[in-house]
Amino acid sequence: MITTTELTDQLPEETVDAVVIGGGAAGLNGALMLVRSRRSVVVIDSGAPRNAPAAGVHGLLGLDGTPPADLLRRGREEVRGYGGRIVAGEVTSVRPAAPSADGDLRFAVTLADGRALQARRVLIATGLRDVLPEVPGLAEHWGHSVVHCPYCHGWEVRDEPIGILAAGPASLHHALLFRQLTDDLVYFTRGTELGEDARGRFAARNIRVVDTPVDAVVAAPDGGIAGVRLSDGQVVPRRVLAVATTLQARTDGLLELGLPMADLPNGMGRHFATGMAGTTEVPGVWVAGNATDLMAQVGASAAAGALAGAHINAHLAAADTEAAFAAAQRDLARV
Numbered sequence: 554m555i556t557t558t559e560l561t562d563q564l565p566e567e568t569v570d571a572v573v574i575g576g577g578a579a580g581l582n583g584a585l586m587l588v589r590s591r592r593s594v595v596v597i598d599s600g601a602p603r604n605a606p607a608a609g610v611h612g613l614l615g616l617d618g619t620p621p622a623d624l625l626r627r628g629r630e631e632v633r634g635y636g637g638r639i640v641a642g643e644v645t646s647v648r649p650a651a652p653s654a655d656g657d658l659r660f661a662v663t664l665a666d667g668r669a670l671q672a673r674r675v676l677i678a679t680g681l682r683d684v685l686p687e688v689p690g691l692a693e694h695w696g697h698s699v700v701h702c703p704y705c706h707g708w709e710v711r712d713e714p715i716g717i718l719a720a721g722p723a724s725l726h727h728a729l730l731f732r733q734l735t736d737d738l739v740y741f742t743r744g745t746e747l748g749e750d751a752r753g754r755f756a757a758r759n760i761r762v763v764d765t766p767v768d769a770v771v772a773a774p775d776g777g778i779a780g781v782r783l784s785d786g787q788v789v790p791r792r793v794l795a796v797a798t799t800l801q802a803r804t805d806g807l808l809e810l811g812l813p814m815a816d817l818p819n820g821m822g823r824h825f826a827t828g829m830a831g832t833t834e835v836p837g838v839w840v841a842g843n844a845t846d847l848m849a850q851v852g853a854s855a856a857a858g859a860l861a862g863a864h865i866n867a868h869l870a871a872a873d874t875e876a877a878f879a880a881a882q883r884d885l886a887r888v
């Protein structure tokens with residue numbers, strides 16, 4: 554685990570209103586909305602949020618630069634403050650279970666250590682996995698000298714000698730965004746197509762293009778990056794590399810739900826397909842954050858979680874009302 558959910562609560566034996574799978578920005582904000590509506594909520598979190606390697610969360614109004622672990626610690630405290638439970642663990646199975654006597658939905662959740670829980674509704678907020686291109690020496694620098702997002706850490710690498718390791722059509726766009734941050738930009742095509750038109754535009758912006766294949770990333774003695782070694786042995790000095798990662802929603806333990814998935818164009822990524830407020834084709838299951846919106850930053854993920862949490866509460870309120878009404882009708886019929 555990269556970060557820890559330093560305290561862990563007990564799993565309740567009784568059925569809870571909602572289980573939230575994943576305790577990042579999306580899951581915790583979803584849980585916060587639910588607990589503030591007096592819903593019983595358990596967040597199960599395996600403690601490896603996507604931005605764990607980053608020093609700070611940037612571009613988040615009022616909290617710019619807050620270390621990711623601090624933000625989540627505060628979020629957990631807020632959820633616990635209203636009675637929510639946060640359990641450290643990994644969900645390995647979640648599936649629909651037999652409905653309650655009054656016909657309400659039920660889900661059975663199992664953790665890697667065998668513990669189990671039953672919930673009325675499920676919010677999936679498992680985030681995504683960034684898959685890096687296979688270049689020797691690259692992965693070691695992920696989140697530090699190897700970056701993907703100009704809005705997350707672009708300001709921090711401004712004016713550095715930056716290299717774009719092209720991965721596909723998205724890299725063209727990436728190059729223009731990083732050019733905004735430095736005058737010293739090299740575009741390594743790595744066998745991807747770069748037409749004459751794009752080359753002309755790059756030249757007009759002083760973006761140097763290198764077509765020689767890339768062999769490896771060369772580490773610097775200070776722990777950062779010294780450059781990029783090409784197949785002809787030449788080393789192009791660079792301090793920062795920007796890569797467009799492939800974005801894969803984290804689906805471990807969730808496949809039994811049979812949730813539909815959708816693909817971004819050009820193999821850029823795969824995510825859970827959702828509708829309004831994170832609803833899915835499986836009644837009782839919502840998805841929020843990077844698991845469904847691969848481009849969402851922390852603020853957007855938290856907002857999506859909050860919306861899904863509110864929607865789940867509304868769904869539960871309707872179900873509670875239907876159950877109470879049916880019981881009242883039965884009582885009347887008996888009189």
Ligand SMILES: Cc1cc2nc3c(=O)[nH]c(=O)nc-3n(C[C@H](O)[C@H](O)[C@H](O)COP(=O)(O)OP(=O)(O)OC[C@H]3O[C@@H](n4cnc5c(N)ncnc54)[C@H](O)[C@@H]3O)c2cc1C
Pocket residue numbers: 574575576577578579580597598599600601602603604605606607609610611612613642643644645678679680681683695696702704705706803805806841842843844849850851852854
């Ligand atoms: C290096 C880097 C830097 C970034 N910097 C910024 C930035 O400066 N500003 C910004 O706004 N955004 C930044 N981002 C993007 C940010 O990380 C995401 O927007 C955000 O993490 C999405 O939140 P989330 O809740 O959807 O997913 P996550 O934060 O990834 O949380 C998902 C959680 O679910 C847990 N989980 C997954 N599967 C299971 C399971 N089966 N059982 C239990 N738990 C599970 C994970 O362990 C994790 O804790 C950065 C991303 C990266 C990679």
